[in-house]
Amino acid sequence: MKRKRVIVTGTSSGFGMLFANELARAGFEVISTMRNLEKAEPLLKLAAEYQVADLIHPKELDVTSAESIRRFKDSLSTFERIDVLVNNAGFAAGGFCEELSIEDYRLQFETNVFGLIEVTQAVLPYMRKKQSGRIINISSISGRFGFPGLSPYAASKHALEGFSESLRLELKPYGIDVILVEPGSYKTNIWSTLDDMPLDHGSPYHSYLEAIMENIERDKDSHGNPLEVAELVSRLASQKKIPKLRYPIGKGVKMNLFLKTILPWKTLERIILTKLLK
Numbered sequence: 001m002k003r004k005r006v007i008v009t010g011t012s013s014g015f016g017m018l019f020a021n022e023l024a025r026a027g028f029e030v031i032s033t034m035r036n037l038e039k040a041e042p043l044l045k046l047a048a049e050y051q052v053a054d055l056i057h058p059k060e061l062d063v064t065s066a067e068s069i070r071r072f073k074d075s076l077s078t079f080e081r082i083d084v085l086v087n088n089a090g091f092a093a094g095g096f097c098e099e100l101s102i103e104d105y106r107l108q109f110e111t112n113v114f115g116l117i118e119v120t121q122a123v124l125p126y127m128r129k130k131q132s133g134r135i136i137n138i139s140s141i142s143g144r145f146g147f148p149g150l151s152p153y154a155a156s157k158h159a160l161e162g163f164s165e166s167l168r169l170e171l172k173p174y175g176i177d178v179i180l181v182e183p184g185s186y187k188t189n190i191w192s193t194l195d196d197m198p199l200d201h202g203s204p205y206h207s208y209l210e211a212i213m214e215n216i217e218r219d220k221d222s223h224g225n226p227l228e229v230a231e232l233v234s235r236l237a238s239q240k241k242i243p244k245l246r247y248p249i250g251k252g253v254k255m256n257l258f259l260k261t262i263l264p265w266k267t268l269e270r271i272i273l274t275k276l277l278k
Helices: 014-025 041-050 066-078 102-130 151-174 189-195 206-222 227-238 253-262 265-277
Strands: 005-008 029-034 056-060 084-087 133-138 176-183 246-249
Touching: 005 014, 014 029, 014 041, 014 056, 014 084, 014 227, 041 056, 056 066, 066 102, 084 102, 084 227, 102 133, 102 151, 102 176, 133 151, 133 227, 151 176, 176 227, 206 265, 227 246, 246 253
Parallel strands: 005 029, 005 084, 029 056, 084 133, 133 176, 176 246
Antiparallel strands: none
16 A cells, blocks of 8 residues: 655645655655755754654745746655645744834735745645645644734735635535644744844833743743644544644644633733733
8 A cells, every 4th residue: 555645845844844754654655855955964863863864855945936946846646645735834023013024914814824825726726636635834822813913924824814714615525624723832943033133222112022921931941842843733634534624733722722712812911911021
């Protein structure tokens, strides 16, 4: 029996590297994509430790490059089937709206939204032909709950949520499932963008941004183990029963979503701002 094949984007570090290895451990053949193949060493080192290196095949893919996506799409013609796509490639841009350029927002969307859509479009004909498949989009709690200083990221993840809802309804008649995984705060390098953000003392937002950064730093010890999310993705890729649309995961995530459902926004914003600015 042939192994099932999964494509995972953004696998040079963080969640993506763990996703690729957990899926290989579950028996999948993993097409493991990244922008720069020279950064594949950590992925392959972990695969060797797990004894699954023969199941992981690194492939170059920059989701923001039309030429890279075209080459990737052409390379798919060698595959008879693609069973699962895990759209993970992304990053978090931070800053206050007034001080960000529109290019900052465009770059965020090019990676987190438009690149994801193009990769999905490349894979869909293979799944539709087989009348089966599973697309797992890695969203975030930020796709359901905005946060100050993260408007580019939150906007991109909200867009991903809407796209995934529509896509699930489009593809359900063709036997293809679309799933959203919505992690909260985990110990991955996605926060490095914020850590490296300069605190301009001349900015009118300086004290506010400083408070946000202090809050993130204070909460770091409570950030979850990203392996939890990788294990969830592996289960969702493998299970036979039809999955739900949304899978929030992480400390406090479900409670925050519940509170957003039942509390007036005025109450929520008072709670958030009190926590940040105390």
